[in-house]
Amino acid sequence: MMESYKFWMSKHSLKFKLNLSILTFVCVAFLSLAIFISKYSAPILKAQLEDNAQKSVQAYVADFTHLTVHAERVILNTKNSLSQMKEDNINTIRVLLNSAMKTVSHTDLDFTNVWLYIFNPEDVSSGDLYISTNDDKDNMTDLKVEHIDNLYDRFPWFKEVPKKEDIYWSEPYLDTKTDRTVFTCLLPFKFLNQEDFNGLLALTIDLTDIQESINNFSFYETGKLILLSRTGLYVTYPDKNVALRFTIFELADKIHEPNLEHIGRELLAGHSGQVIIPNVPVFRNKNAVFFYAPIKHLGWGFFLVYAEQEFLKPIKRFQIIILVSLFVSVLLLMFLINWICHYSTKQLITLSDIAEQYGSGNFSQSFTLIPNSSDIGMLANALTKMRINLLSYLDKERKLASEEQKSQSELDIARHIQSSALSTVYPVNSAFKIATTMIPAKQVGGDFYDFSFISDNLFTIVIADVSGKGIPAALYMMKAITLIKNMRRSKLNLDFMMQCINELLCEGNDTCMFVTAFMAIIDINTGKTIFVNAGHNPPLIGNQNGYRFLSTKRNIILGINPKARFVQEELTLAPGDRLFLYTDGITEAENKTSKLYGEKRLLKILQKATLNPEHNLNLVLKDLQKFTKDTPQSDDITMLEFIYLGNKENSKELLADIKQLSELIRFLKQDMKKHYISDKAQFDIIIASEEIFSNIAQYAYIDKKDAKVTIKTELKDNTYYVSFTDKGKKYNPLKNKEPDIKAKIKDRPIGGLGVFLAKKLSDTITYQHKDGCNILTIGMKINKK
Amino acid sequence: MNTENKNLTIEQTKKGYVLTCKLTGWLDPNTSSDLISEINLKDIKQVIFDMTNIEYVFSSGIRAFLMLQKMIEEKGGQIKLINVSNDIRSIFEYAGLESMLEPKV
Numbered sequence: 001m002m003e004s005y006k007f008w009m010s011k012h013s014l015k016f017k018l019n020l021s022i023l024t025f026v027c028v029a030f031l032s033l034a035i036f037i038s039k040y041s042a043p044i045l046k047a048q049l050e051d052n053a054q055k056s057v058q059a060y061v062a063d064f065t066h067l068t069v070h071a072e073r074v075i076l077n078t079k080n081s082l083s084q085m086k087e088d089n090i091n092t093i094r095v096l097l098n099s100a101m102k103t104v105s106h107t108d109l110d111f112t113n114v115w116l117y118i119f120n121p122e123d124v125s126s127g128d129l130y131i132s133t134n135d136d137k138d139n140m141t142d143l144k145v146e147h148i149d150n151l152y153d154r155f156p157w158f159k160e161v162p163k164k165e166d167i168y169w170s171e172p173y174l175d176t177k178t179d180r181t182v183f184t185c186l187l188p189f190k191f192l193n194q195e196d197f198n199g200l201l202a203l204t205i206d207l208t209d210i211q212e213s214i215n216n217f218s219f220y221e222t223g224k225l226i227l228l229s230r231t232g233l234y235v236t237y238p239d240k241n242v243a244l245r246f247t248i249f250e251l252a253d254k255i256h257e258p259n260l261e262h263i264g265r266e267l268l269a270g271h272s273g274q275v276i277i278p279n280v281p282v283f284r285n286k287n288a289v290f291f292y293a294p295i296k297h298l299g300w301g302f303f304l305v306y307a308e309q310e311f312l313k314p315i316k317r318f319q320i321i322i323l324v325s326l327f328v329s330v331l332l333l334m335f336l337i338n339w340i341c342h343y344s345t346k347q348l349i350t351l352s353d354i355a356e357q358y359g360s361g362n363f364s365q366s367f368t369l370i371p372n373s374s375d376i377g378m379l380a381n382a383l384t385k386m387r388i389n390l391l392s393y394l395d396k397e398r399k400l401a402s403e404e405q406k407s408q409s410e411l412d413i414a415r416h417i418q419s420s421a422l423s424t425v426y427p428v429n430s431a432f433k434i435a436t437t438m439i440p441a442k443q444v445g446g447d448f449y450d451f452s453f454i455s456d457n458l459f460t461i462v463i464a465d466v467s468g469k470g471i472p473a474a475l476y477m478m479k480a481i482t483l484i485k486n487m488r489r490s491k492l493n494l495d496f497m498m499q500c501i502n503e504l505l506c507e508g509n510d511t512c513m514f515v516t517a518f519m520a521i522i523d524i525n526t527g528k529t530i531f532v533n534a535g536h537n538p539p540l541i542g543n544q545n546g547y548r549f550l551s552t553k554r555n556i557i558l559g560i561n562p563k564a565r566f567v568q569e570e571l572t573l574a575p576g577d578r579l580f581l582y583t584d585g586i587t588e589a590e591n592k593t594s595k596l597y598g599e600k601r602l603l604k605i606l607q608k609a610t611l612n613p614e615h616n617l618n619l620v621l622k623d624l625q626k627f628t629k630d631t632p633q634s635d636d637i638t639m640l641e642f643i644y645l646g647n648k649e650n651s652k653e654l655l656a657d658i659k660q661l662s663e664l665i666r667f668l669k670q671d672m673k674k675h676y677i678s679d680k681a682q683f684d685i686i687i688a689s690e691e692i693f694s695n696i697a698q699y700a701y702i703d704k705k706d707a708k709v710t711i712k713t714e715l716k717d718n719t720y721y722v723s724f725t726d727k728g729k730k731y732n733p734l735k736n737k738e739p740d741i742k743a744k745i746k747d748r749p750i751g752g753l754g755v756f757l758a759k760k761l762s763d764t765i766t767y768q769h770k771d772g773c774n775i776l777t778i779g780m781k782i783n784k785k
Numbered sequence: 786m787n788t789e790n791k792n793l794t795i796e797q798t799k800k801g802y803v804l805t806c807k808l809t810g811w812l813d814p815n816t817s818s819d820l821i822s823e824i825n826l827k828d829i830k831q832v833i834f835d836m837t838n839i840e841y842v843f844s845s846g847i848r849a850f851l852m853l854q855k856m857i858e859e860k861g862g863q864i865k866l867i868n869v870s871n872d873i874r875s876i877f878e879y880a881g882l883e884s885m886l887e888p889k890v
Binding site for chain 1: 792813814815843844845847848851854855858872876879880881882884
């Protein structure tokens with residue numbers, strides 16, 4: 001889980017990660033804020049809405065109450081004035097009505113008129129009507145007087161007016177003359193000292209403007225205010241076809257809404273309250289809230305209705321505002337992040353380019369483009385430091401390298417001198433084979449080997465290891481090898497020779513360098529070997545059955561004690577025996593785990609040895625490399641193998657017949673191949689041999705029955721000898737007169753060329769007559785192939 | 786093991802007075818006489834021996850060339866050896882018979 005997150009994080013760019021994390025955070029923060037505010041503000045908003053609704057309704061109730069109470073007061077005042085009057089004096093009535101009219105004209109109320117109706121005590125439906133109108137408020141109000149025979153024709157509701165001393169409010173009705181909705185406040189009156197009512201005092205109020213004001217009132221988006229009269233009649237209603245035509249009860253009945261009827265009853269009973277009606281079609285089948293309040297002295301009432309969800313609208317608006325600001329903020333943030341990232345990564349890319357150049361060795365570019373205080377500035381600072389450090393480091397390295405190069409070339413020269421001191425010419429001899437290997441640990445080494453013939457049949461081999469490594473060891477090695485080379489031809493006994501070498505090595509050896517050495521002198525004819533081991537690893541002796549350590553007396557090492565004596569030992573090598581000389585660079589070679597190669601491994605690999613010493617040394621070397629692998633070589637690795645073959649001559653007996661020629665050539669070719677004789681020398685030997693053989697085959701025997709030739713070959717002192725022995729008549733072909741090769745062809749004899757060619761082609765040619773045999777031997781000097 | 790001597794094969798091509806012989810094998814005592822017996826010098830002024838495939842020329846071979854040369858010399862002709870290896874050339878030089886060879890390149 002964690003791994004995949006880390007992988008995901010490392011997969012995307014910084015820009016992407018910043019964008020994602022910051023924008024996610026901002027979105028979450030905004031949305032949580034929006035949800036939090038919505039949740040906690042909803043009840044507050046709801047309560048506030050309800051409070052406002054209540055206040056609005058009560059304000060209208062108060063206004064309307066004020067209006068009607070004022071009207072009642074005017075009427076009552078006028079009635080009181082009338083009750084002080086004796087007769088229906090027209091002038092007095094005019095003054096009274098005008099005064100009342102004036103009083104109401106000064107209010108905001110829209111009074112239409114004030115009138116006085118003095119009826120017949122026997123029939124109230126006929127009488128005189130005095131009407132004061134407010135057509136012109138500034139002037140004296142005009143008083144119209146008319147006689148009415150049947151009042152009910154004009155005011156049908158008049159019948160209901162009780163003849164008692166109380167104010168009566170009519171239902172709203174349409175004034176047909178002015179086409180306005182009005183309602184009237186009525187009060188019966190008596191003149192002074194009268195027992196019965198003389199008439200009615202009335203004030204008509206224009207409702208049209210109030211209706212409009214109520215209709216125009218809107219509460220939030222859905223709220224409407226409605227006015228009901230005493231009978232539940234809609235005085236105002238948003239739909240004008242309903243106003244003044246239907247009562248709330250009729251409507252409730254029509255839409256089967258008992259709650260509405262309940263509201264009507266409550267209002268007319270003079271109660272106020274709040275009712276929620278569910279699924280109201282006008283509010284898209286949502287809940288509707290009704291606030292109602294009565295106008296008590298009229299028995300009328302107001303109610304305010306609005307959709308319950310109204311309070312959610314501000315929340316929705318708020319949510320939209322939040323979303324819009326979120327969107328804008330996110331855009332702004334994205335722009336900012338991208339700009340910062342672009343600026344930063346641009347610097348990073350520049351830095352990465354520079355770092356790459358530094359990496360490829362180009363330090364020419366330095367920079368100061370970024371202030372050090374920023375994060376990238378720190379990186380740039382580090383890069384600058386790195387550049388300076390690298391430059392000084394490289395400078396040091398260059399100096400060191402040039403010094404090293406100088407000493408290296410000197411070491412190369414030293415190595416050349418040293419390696420030229422080692423024996424390089426490998427004698428070609430049928431009696432033995434020899435091979436050497438030396439790999440110095442450093443350019444110059446302390447190991448050396450040496451081999452050489454010191455007489456016709458005596459061959460010396462030496463292996464030595466100088467203490468220490470490097471140049472001091474190499475210098476001492478040169479001294480040792482020179483001494484050995486000088487001393488080996490002295491014909492002294494080996495023990496005494498070693499004593500002399502030791503004495504000379506001790507001279508002036510203040511640094512106490514020393515040499516371990518093994519030296520042997522081998523008689524290649526007999527295999528007799530004399531050896532001295534001066535503190536060296538005992539060599540291995542082996543044959544086709546395997547190798548073992550040669551038990552030797554370990555004499556003292558060379559170079560330490562000038563008076564030391566050495567004991568020489570002796571053994572005889574049989575054909576096929578091998579002497580394997582080596583230094584401790586082989587057995588003490590270490591691998592990675594500090595394990596030593598050891599003698600066991602050496603003995604084991606030598607089980608695969610053959611009669612080819614070069615092959616054997618390679619075998620050991622490869623096994624050693626396999627063991628050490630990449631571990632650097634710590635000591636010189638030196639090996640020498642001497643394989644004794646026995647000094648056997650190679651011989652073949654052939655019939656003395658020229659038909660045997662190809663057999664002779666096959667034998668010679670095979671034999672010469674063993675000794676690595678060059679093609680040219682082989683050709684010459686074959687031609688010379690053929691001439692000798694043909695000569696014997698053609699002339700030596702008279703009786704060809706037992707005619708035979710024995711051919712022997714021998715490789716000795718870099719000369720390849722072929723001898724031909726026959727038992728024919730005694731004859732020395734070398735005494736033949738040589739043909740005149742400068743004569744003209746036509747004068748030249750045909751024969752006599754064969755022996756001449758044999759003489760010419762060979763380096764030596766000898767004739768012997770011994771034990772009744774003719775022995776002719778040709779010798780050809782050869783170089784190792 | 787083949788104890789027989791290597792055969793000598795002679796491939797002769799005659800063109801006017803010139804006879805070209807391509808030789809393969811050895812020119813030893815067993816084969817050299819073939820050279821004399823198989824080559825007909827009638828109407829021939831020059832014999833060219835292609836020595837490309839000759840491995841060895843022993844003195845018997847040289848003798849055969851010498852005899853052929855003598856025979857053709859009487860008619861005013863000559864023999865020529867071409868494509869002679871350096872080893873064989875030195876044999877002819879020792880015998881003083883370089884004149885039979887084409888000049889060294």
